[in-house]
Amino acid sequence: MRVLTLWAQDASSNLGVRVLGEGTSALVRLAHPGSEVVCQSYRQGPAPVNIGVPRTLLRERVTDRAGLRSWMRSFDYVVDMRAGDSFADIYGLQRLFAMSSMAEFVRSCGVPLVMGPQTVGPFDTPRGRAIGRWSLHRATKVMARDPLSADAARALGRPVDVLTTDVVFALDVPEPGPERDVLLNVSGLLWTSDSHGPASRYQELVRGVIADLQERGRTVTLLSHVLEADDAADSDVAVVRALGDELGLDQVVPTDLTDVRRAMRGARLVLGSRMHACLNALSVGTPAIPLAYSRKFAPLLSAVGWPHVVSLADADARDAVRGLLDRSDDLTAAAADVRPTAQPMLDAARDCLRALV
The missing domain is CATH 3.40.50 (Rossmann fold)
Known part of the structure; x- marks a missing residue:
């Protein structure tokens, strides 16, 4: 075939x-x-x-x-x-x-x-x-x-x-990477461009969320999900490095897809501005708080039992993140159910392809 x-x-x-x-x-x-x-x-x-x-x-x-x-x-x-x-x-x-x-x-x-x-x-x-x-x-x-x-x-x-659901759930669950507390994926696209809302507002929110996490005694590591390349104008790497150096935060720049999925499995919590950063986390059993810039986030995540999505368009987005941070234990327990919920939906896609030939 x-x-x-x-x-x-x-x-x-x-x-x-x-x-x-x-x-x-x-x-x-x-x-x-x-x-x-x-x-x-x-x-x-x-x-x-x-x-x-x-x-x-x-x-x-x-x-x-x-x-x-x-x-x-x-x-x-x-x-x-x-x-x-x-x-x-x-x-x-x-x-x-x-x-x-x-x-x-x-x-x-x-x-x-x-x-x-x-x-x-x-x-x-x-x-x-x-x-x-x-x-x-x-x-x-x-x-x-x-x-x-x-x-x-x-x-x-x-x-x-x-x-069905996203093909991320067809990927194997990797061995966990190093233990980390919170991985925060910062989007280079949202940080530098107004194409999905004011960049200044996004920057303010990210800085505020970092402050809220640190007030709770959480350890924040910044994560790139779009790497550097000749054609990657919206790479996360430069922003993650600059912000990390400014605030004294550790940074993770993965080498490939397996590497980032291992990093997410080793984390206690992921906050993601890229939808697949959140999906990668949930598909390996790690809770994620999506900072959603478009309508594609909520219906997909809700369908696999994850309604915990924060819209960047909402005036109270930072308050919404704070509320979810206060429920971290609940999110950890709920994350374990996402992959089993997605599996029958993925099976339907598999069966559809089988029927073609």
């Missing part, structure tokens, strides 16, 4: 994207043991062309000059992951159109296309809704990783085949 995963990487500097790559590979192998799984995103991967250029895809569809059509037909099916949350128009129509063009290219090659476990929507523009509706109806199978996404698909006239 040979399977292609689109728009997810197993060697990305963004460890959330790496979760999508390695987690999807693990899910495929649960369905079809021994399968070869190939990851491709833009130029990252073995495809003979950049798959993010619609004009190139159209030319290859007609001529197969670079061999993309022949290469695509070497796969038994394709799992389209859309970077987890890019099947939406919030990142611009160009990105949505490019990814959807690649999905259409797959279908034109006669290869089954599965919309893998991901966020569906929001689609706030007429053109975005039209592209989303077309992609959903063209897919062989559609999965959503949260109920709100399933509702979005239904609103576009194509109910999902499977309501």
Whole structure:
């Protein structure tokens, strides 16, 4: 069995994207043991062309000059992951159109296309809704990783085949790393950009949360979840290092996905500004307090029994974090139930893939 995963990487500097790559590979192998799984995103991967250029895809569809059509037909099916949350128009129509063009290219090659476990929507523009509706109806199978996404698909006239959860739960639980008290993931994107709300407000909140933790006698270690790379403009590393040096806090810059998951399993508590930082923690049994910057956090986490999400858009976000810190023992006990809750949902995704072949 040979399977292609689109728009997810197993060697990305963004460890959330790496979760999508390695987690999807693990899910495929649960369905079809021994399968070869190939990851491709833009130029990252073995495809003979950049798959993010619609004009190139159209030319290859007609001529197969670079061999993309022949290469695509070497796969038994394709799992389209859309970077987890890019099947939406919030990142611009160009990105949505490019990814959807690649999905259409797959279908034109006669290869089954599965919309893998991901966020569906929001689609706030007429053109975005039209592209989303077309992609959903063209897919062989559609999965959503949260109920709100399933509702979005239904609103576009194509109910999902499977309501599942994130592929992080397909990853093995690693041995614990060094014992630490609190790991605080600081987002370089939120710290330096106003694209998801005022950066100054986020900085104030992070500093306040650190002060609240220290007042409670907790030991804080800062954590990077997006590493440094030539194309990682939103890396967490520079911010974590600068803030850690300023406040005299230890810092963890993991080497890979296993390393960060080991670090989280060794911690007593994780506070995360990246959704997959929180999911990595919960999937290894460590409680997490998400500092959510978008609507993708709450429905996914609530579906696996974790309603403890703090929205950065709320004026009382710091108070909400304080309230959860006061319930640390309750959170620790509840975290043990998350993976067992997620498992049947993941099994549904596995069974869906098994039924393809």
